Amino acid sequence: MTLTYKWLALLIASLGTLGGVLNGTTLLIALPTIMIALNTTLIGVMAPIIVYMLVTTITAPLWGRAADLYGRKRLYLAGLVLFTLGSLLCGISTDIVQLTGFRVFQAVGGSILIANSTIIVTDAFPRGELGRANGILSMILAAASVVGPVLGGVLTLIDWRLNFYFNIPIGLAALYLGVRYLREPTLPRLGAERFDYAGLALFTIAVMTLLVYVGVGVVPGFLSPVMLATLGIFLVSLVLFVRRENSIPNPxxxxxxxxxxxxxxxQLSVFLNAIARGAVMILLILYFQGVRGLDPLTASILIAPLAVGLVIMGPVGGILSDRYGSRSISTIGLVISLVGLAGLAVIRYDTPYTWIALSMFVNGMGSGLFASPNTSAVMAAVPPERRGITSSVRALLNNLGMVISMAIAMPVLIGSVSMDQIMEMFVIGGMNMPIPVQEAVTAGITFAFAVSTLLTVPAVIASALRGAEQRADLHHEAEGPQRA
Structure with missing residues (x-):
C-alpha cells in the first residue's frame, strides 16, 4: 500500500522528534554511569542536561521564524543533520566539557525538529483530520517516553555511549525520507522580510535572566540585591522586546x-499546564529512588503508567476534538489531569503502589486529552506562513513552564529535610532511613504535588475561555499541489 503524502509527513515528523524524546529519557538513566566514566561530579554531570534545556528554550522562536522565512523542509533537514552529528560527537566525548559542548549541537538540532514537526503535520493534514494526526504524534512520543528509560537501562549496561549512538540510524532514516518525500508548502520569504536580530538579542537576555532568577534565586534569596538586579534586567529587556516587536514590520x-x-x-493554557506538570516526573523519580529506595531502572518501570495514560488518550483526544471541538475536550483533559495530581498529593511513604499507579495513569490520560486538541486548534487558527512562529512559541512556553515548575518544586523538597539526609537516602536506600525522615521527604514531594494541583486550576480556566474553532486557511487541501 502506497502512503499518501500526509502520512509520509507524519512519519518523517515522528522520526525526527523520536530521537530527541528517547535521548532525553535514556540519558537520565545513564547519568550515574557517565559521572563515574568521565570522572566528574553530580553538578558536572547535570551540565549537559541543563545546557540542552537552555538552548532549546532560548532558540525556540528563532527556528519557528526561520521556518517561515527559509522554508520548513530545508530547516527540518538541517535540524536532522545537526542532531545526528551532535549525537555522534557526544558519543565520542572523552570528558564532561566535551560532552557539554557537543550537547549544544544536539540541542540546536533538537530545537529545530521540535519547532517544525507540528508545522509539517499541520500543513499536511486537512482540518477534519488534524486532531487525529496530532494525537498519533503525541502517542508516538509518549510511547517513546515509556520505552526510553528501559532502553536507557539496557544500553547503559552495555556502554553508556550507546545512549547517543542509537540516535544516528534514526536520524539518517528520517533524513533520507525527508530529502526524498518532504514537500515545501509555502514559498520562502527571506527576500521580502528581514530577520529581527535585535529582537532575538533582547529575547535571549529576557529568557536567560528569568531562568536565572527563578532557578537560582532561592540560594541568595529572591529579594537579595543581585537577584533584584537580575529581575530588573529581565523586566527592562522584556519591555524593550515587546515595544520593538510591536513597532517593526517583521518581528x-x-x-x-x-x-x-x-x-x-x-498558548496560555500550555504555559500554565507546563508549570503544573513540569516537575511531576522528577518528583516521582525522587520518590521511588529516594523514599522507596529502588534502583533507577525499576523506578522508571514503575513510573510507566504516567506515559501509558498519555499513549492511550493522545489519539483519542485528537479524534474527539475533530468531532466535538477542541475547547471542551482539552478543558476536560486538564480537569482529569488535576484529579490525577490530587491523587499524588495525598500519598505517603508507604502508600500502596496501586493508588500511585492509578493517580499517574489518570494524570497521563488528562494530559493526552489536552495536548493534541489544544495544539491542533492553535495551529489551525493561524495562516500557514505564521505557523512556524506559532509552533515555536508553543515550544518556548512549554519549556519555560517546565523550568519554572522544577524551580518551584525543588526548594519545597529541599526544605523538607537537610541536603545531607537526602543524599544519605539515595546512598543507603529510603527504606533504611528512619521513618520520620521518610515521612518528611514524602511530605515535601506531596506538597509540591499539591502546588501542581492548584496551578492546574488557572490552566483549566484559560482553556475554557478560548473561542470557537477557527481555521485560517479554510481552503487548505493537504493533497493538493505543493512544491518539492
Whole structure:
C-alpha cells in the first residue's frame, strides 16, 4: 500500500522528534554511569542536561521564524543533520566539557525538529483530520517516553555511549525520507522580510535572566540585591522586546497573533499546564529512588503508567476534538489531569503502589486529552506562513513552564529535610532511613504535588475561555499541489 503524502509527513515528523524524546529519557538513566566514566561530579554531570534545556528554550522562536522565512523542509533537514552529528560527537566525548559542548549541537538540532514537526503535520493534514494526526504524534512520543528509560537501562549496561549512538540510524532514516518525500508548502520569504536580530538579542537576555532568577534565586534569596538586579534586567529587556516587536514590520515573534482568542488562551493554557506538570516526573523519580529506595531502572518501570495514560488518550483526544471541538475536550483533559495530581498529593511513604499507579495513569490520560486538541486548534487558527512562529512559541512556553515548575518544586523538597539526609537516602536506600525522615521527604514531594494541583486550576480556566474553532486557511487541501 502506497502512503499518501500526509502520512509520509507524519512519519518523517515522528522520526525526527523520536530521537530527541528517547535521548532525553535514556540519558537520565545513564547519568550515574557517565559521572563515574568521565570522572566528574553530580553538578558536572547535570551540565549537559541543563545546557540542552537552555538552548532549546532560548532558540525556540528563532527556528519557528526561520521556518517561515527559509522554508520548513530545508530547516527540518538541517535540524536532522545537526542532531545526528551532535549525537555522534557526544558519543565520542572523552570528558564532561566535551560532552557539554557537543550537547549544544544536539540541542540546536533538537530545537529545530521540535519547532517544525507540528508545522509539517499541520500543513499536511486537512482540518477534519488534524486532531487525529496530532494525537498519533503525541502517542508516538509518549510511547517513546515509556520505552526510553528501559532502553536507557539496557544500553547503559552495555556502554553508556550507546545512549547517543542509537540516535544516528534514526536520524539518517528520517533524513533520507525527508530529502526524498518532504514537500515545501509555502514559498520562502527571506527576500521580502528581514530577520529581527535585535529582537532575538533582547529575547535571549529576557529568557536567560528569568531562568536565572527563578532557578537560582532561592540560594541568595529572591529579594537579595543581585537577584533584584537580575529581575530588573529581565523586566527592562522584556519591555524593550515587546515595544520593538510591536513597532517593526517583521518581528521575531508576531505578537498580533495573540489577538486571536483561541491562540492567546490556547498558548496560555500550555504555559500554565507546563508549570503544573513540569516537575511531576522528577518528583516521582525522587520518590521511588529516594523514599522507596529502588534502583533507577525499576523506578522508571514503575513510573510507566504516567506515559501509558498519555499513549492511550493522545489519539483519542485528537479524534474527539475533530468531532466535538477542541475547547471542551482539552478543558476536560486538564480537569482529569488535576484529579490525577490530587491523587499524588495525598500519598505517603508507604502508600500502596496501586493508588500511585492509578493517580499517574489518570494524570497521563488528562494530559493526552489536552495536548493534541489544544495544539491542533492553535495551529489551525493561524495562516500557514505564521505557523512556524506559532509552533515555536508553543515550544518556548512549554519549556519555560517546565523550568519554572522544577524551580518551584525543588526548594519545597529541599526544605523538607537537610541536603545531607537526602543524599544519605539515595546512598543507603529510603527504606533504611528512619521513618520520620521518610515521612518528611514524602511530605515535601506531596506538597509540591499539591502546588501542581492548584496551578492546574488557572490552566483549566484559560482553556475554557478560548473561542470557537477557527481555521485560517479554510481552503487548505493537504493533497493538493505543493512544491518539492
Amino acid at each position: 521575531l515573534i508576531d505578537l498580533s497573533l495573540f489577538r486571536i482568542q483561541i491562540v492567546a488562551f490556547g
